Structures are given as structure tokens and as C-alpha cells.
Amino acid sequence: MIPSVRIGLFGLLGSGNLGNDGSFEAVLGYLRAEHPDAAISVMCGGPEIVASRHEIETIALNWYQGEYRTASRPWAIATKAMGKLVDIGRTASWVRKQDVVIVPGMGVLESTLPLRPWGFPYSLLLLSASGRLVGTKVALVSVGANVSGHRATRSIIGRAARLASFRSYRDEPSREAMREMGVDVTNDRVYPDLAFALQAPSEPVVPRSVGVGVMAYHGGNDDRARAHEIYESYVDKMTKFVAHLVEDGRPVRLFIGDLADHQVVDEIMKELDSPLISAADTSTLDDVMRAMSTVETVVATRYHNILCALKLAKPTLSVGYARKNEVLMAQLGLGEFCQSARDIDVDGLVGQFTELESRAEELSETLAKRGAEQTRLLERQFSELSATFLPMGVR
Incomplete structure (x- = not known):
């Protein structure tokens, strides 16, 4: 046998x-x-x-x-x-x-x-x-x-x-x-990121709702001496952006991409203390996509929070910490909707978000087409892996 x-x-x-x-x-x-x-x-x-x-x-x-x-x-x-x-x-x-x-x-x-x-x-x-x-x-x-x-x-x-x-x-x-x-x-x-191969859920969307993905961001390897300063600046500016959304009467749902990010969620919710703000209860990326499918638009920092939003064809704005965020956004047709997590311009972020919403229908159509192509490319890679390493089932 x-x-x-x-x-x-x-x-x-x-x-x-x-x-x-x-x-x-x-x-x-x-x-x-x-x-x-x-x-x-x-x-x-x-x-x-x-x-x-x-x-x-x-x-x-x-x-x-x-x-x-x-x-x-x-x-x-x-x-x-x-x-x-x-x-x-x-x-x-x-x-x-x-x-x-x-x-x-x-x-x-x-x-x-x-x-x-x-x-x-x-x-x-x-x-x-x-x-x-x-x-x-x-x-x-x-x-x-x-x-x-x-x-x-x-x-x-x-x-x-x-x-x-x-x-x-x-x-x-x-x-x-x-x-x-x-x-x-x-x-x-x-080939595309493997998460594009996950199933995309579909849940009822809350009108005018915004998903905000946050991160316990402390900079990179060269920023260890300024890590706390970078973190405080990031949290402060993301809090101000969420406050702008709440003042506009928008339901905001906060997302994490790592367990360490709970700290940022807690700080924002404590600072603003608004019934319009809620935190998504997630422990897997599938949980994130299911919860994210209920919002209209997404602003996020972590790479895979952004990927989930793009996979769901949600108009998305990246407040990224690495070039990979910008590359992913450009691949899916949203390259102009990026900012740096290190130096957030809150007014600029609000302006980009306004434009993002004004073009929501157009951008969602683009995301749906390009997202489907990402999935097809991953199917090709899986076939290549099977043919290369697993053709007979034994070494």
C-alpha cells in the first residue's frame, strides 16, 4: 500500500x-x-x-x-x-x-x-x-x-x-x-497573498458605517529608541480621525490584526466613549472578513486588514507601515488612497476618505474584478505545488 x-x-x-x-x-x-x-x-x-x-x-x-x-x-x-x-x-x-x-x-x-x-x-x-x-x-x-x-x-x-x-x-x-x-x-x-484564497462572506451592511483597522505601531527596527513616541503619535491621530467620523454620526467598527492591537482599540474607545463605536470580536482572519463585510468603507493599517477589505471589494484607505501596503493597494487599483502610519496627516486623511466615498461604486467594481483575478492566480499556484511536490503522494 x-x-x-x-x-x-x-x-x-x-x-x-x-x-x-x-x-x-x-x-x-x-x-x-x-x-x-x-x-x-x-x-x-x-x-x-x-x-x-x-x-x-x-x-x-x-x-x-x-x-x-x-x-x-x-x-x-x-x-x-x-x-x-x-x-x-x-x-x-x-x-x-x-x-x-x-x-x-x-x-x-x-x-x-x-x-x-x-x-x-x-x-x-x-x-x-x-x-x-x-x-x-x-x-x-x-x-x-x-x-x-x-x-x-x-x-x-x-x-x-x-x-x-x-x-x-x-x-x-x-x-x-x-x-x-x-x-x-x-x-x-x-503570486498573490495566500489570504485571497479564503472564502469571502457576505453579511448585511450597516448604512454609512466605517471599519477602522488599528495597529500597535511602534515603528521599525531602526526606531527602537523612539518606539513609544511613534506609538503615541499614531494612536492620537487615529483617535482624531475616528472622532471626526463619530461627529459626522457614523457607526465605527474597530478591527485588529494581532492580539497586541487590543490596546489601541481600548485606548480609542476609552478616549471617545461613544455608542457609535464598537470593537469587532475576532480571533481569526475569517472572523475579520465576516465582521468587515458589515461596513461600507474601510480605513486600516495592518496589511491583512487591508487585504480583507480589498477581498470584500470595500472602498479602502491604507494608513500603512511598509511598502507592501502601497503595492497591494496599487495592484487592486487604489494606489492613490494611501498614507504613512509614521506621519499621518489627519486633514489629508479626511479629504482622501471623502473622495473614496464619492467614488465608492466605481472602486468596488474595480476591486471585484481584480480580486477575482487574484483568486485565479492562487489556484494556478496550488496546481503548480501539487504537480511539483505531490504528484505521487510519496517522496
Whole structure:
């Protein structure tokens, strides 16, 4: 009897980032539909959450449970260092059991937010190196990338990418970034973000309602000294924009893209204390899309909040923190409706929002057409993955 194919999924999943989990759920849905006999295992940051949510075999990404907390005491530093060594064997052992390991989307090759080279980049390098060592194919699928300004981070990310057997990127700038970091991208393809493969729900829309996606934004790697100042400025200006909407009598629904964003939601609601403001109760990207389908227009910061709105063909305004936000908006035909989260012009934001609403019907039609094309392209990529890695069901 031919054994079923063994497929591993790898990443910071179940750790609170709804965008990461949404990309994972898109790939899991494809595998369960097209390869129902596959034995699936997940190495991730939140194994208990992923296991309970999807009834699937999981293993922790790191041996040391405090991996992503800052270690200051000597014993914590020593334990964290020991964990790096232990993870070499743990990762190789898990990878050896798989026929192919898929890294489902996410910004695994980028450093647009604060990132330590010996955190997730190191884990990704262990994955790719283990795959080369034991003969398991590693596929980086629709991932995001940028050129890191930190030498160690850039070196680790570049090496991890080079060792992978398959690479595709969610946009052309990501592909170009890896080329600049010395990766041969000749055979690498560009496909849409995996979340475009999720089903789009349809709920009754509340008239004149606005969805506002917020983020606990502290700047990037080079902004650690000013992180609190950047955060306070962002929250203040987003609060002023929400206040403008409330003064206009509009129902506002606040959205998050990561569990850390709850803090911003709480601050805005406490400051304005209005019955017109509510917070969407979401724990998955599917929850976000379902709640977002009830609003007319969206203003958001996190990449996957914006993606959800575009997927739903909602007129959308991006208050973004990275170039990927602008690229996504341009791809879907809304490139002119962007601002920077670092330096928000509240009056300008109000003006852009007014124009956005005045062109709502036209923009929604454009989004529907371009969104359908994104879904078709992802179906093509899934077919390519099946043909490349899973044609016989065994290695």
C-alpha cells in the first residue's frame, strides 16, 4: 500500500497574528481539498491553539517557551542560548519526517517591524538547512520580503531563502528584494497573498458605517529608541480621525490584526466613549472578513486588514507601515488612497476618505474584478505545488 504523503507546515502560527493564521488556513484548506489523504503536521509558535482550532498534529517552533520575550537575567540568557542549540536537533528531526514542508505566506523574509536575527530568521534558516541535509523539499509560498538594513538579519534571511527548494513571492518588490540580497530569483514566481484564497462572506451592511483597522505601531527596527513616541503619535491621530467620523454620526467598527492591537482599540474607545463605536470580536482572519463585510468603507493599517477589505471589494484607505501596503493597494487599483502610519496627516486623511466615498461604486467594481483575478492566480499556484511536490503522494 502506498503511504500517504507527509506534509509539514511551518511558521509563527497560533501566536496572535491573524494574517499569518489566515495564510496558513488558506493552504490548509487547499491541502484538505486536493490531498485529503495527506498526513499533515505543523511546527509553529502556538501549537496548542493550532491543534485545538484545526484538530491537527503540532509541535512547538522553539524548545525555549520564552523565545520571543527579552531575556535580561543571566539564567534566562543562558536558557535561551541553550534553546538555540536544542532547536537544531528538534527542527532537523521534525523536517526528516516530512516529504515536503510548506511555509505558508507571511512576511518571513522581511524586517519591516522590529526583528531580532536570532529569532524567527534563525528558525527559518534551521528549517531550510535541515531540508537540504535530510532531503526534504522546503517551499516558501507567496512570502513577503524586503532588504534588511541589518547585516546579520540580511545574511540569515538570504541564506534561508537560498536553501529553499521553491520560492514564490506575494509581490514583485519582494522578489526584487531577494535578488538584491544575492538570491537567484530567475525561476521564482510572483503570486498573490495566500489570504485571497479564503472564502469571502457576505453579511448585511450597516448604512454609512466605517471599519477602522488599528495597529500597535511602534515603528521599525531602526526606531527602537523612539518606539513609544511613534506609538503615541499614531494612536492620537487615529483617535482624531475616528472622532471626526463619530461627529459626522457614523457607526465605527474597530478591527485588529494581532492580539497586541487590543490596546489601541481600548485606548480609542476609552478616549471617545461613544455608542457609535464598537470593537469587532475576532480571533481569526475569517472572523475579520465576516465582521468587515458589515461596513461600507474601510480605513486600516495592518496589511491583512487591508487585504480583507480589498477581498470584500470595500472602498479602502491604507494608513500603512511598509511598502507592501502601497503595492497591494496599487495592484487592486487604489494606489492613490494611501498614507504613512509614521506621519499621518489627519486633514489629508479626511479629504482622501471623502473622495473614496464619492467614488465608492466605481472602486468596488474595480476591486471585484481584480480580486477575482487574484483568486485565479492562487489556484494556478496550488496546481503548480501539487504537480511539483505531490504528484505521487510519496517522496
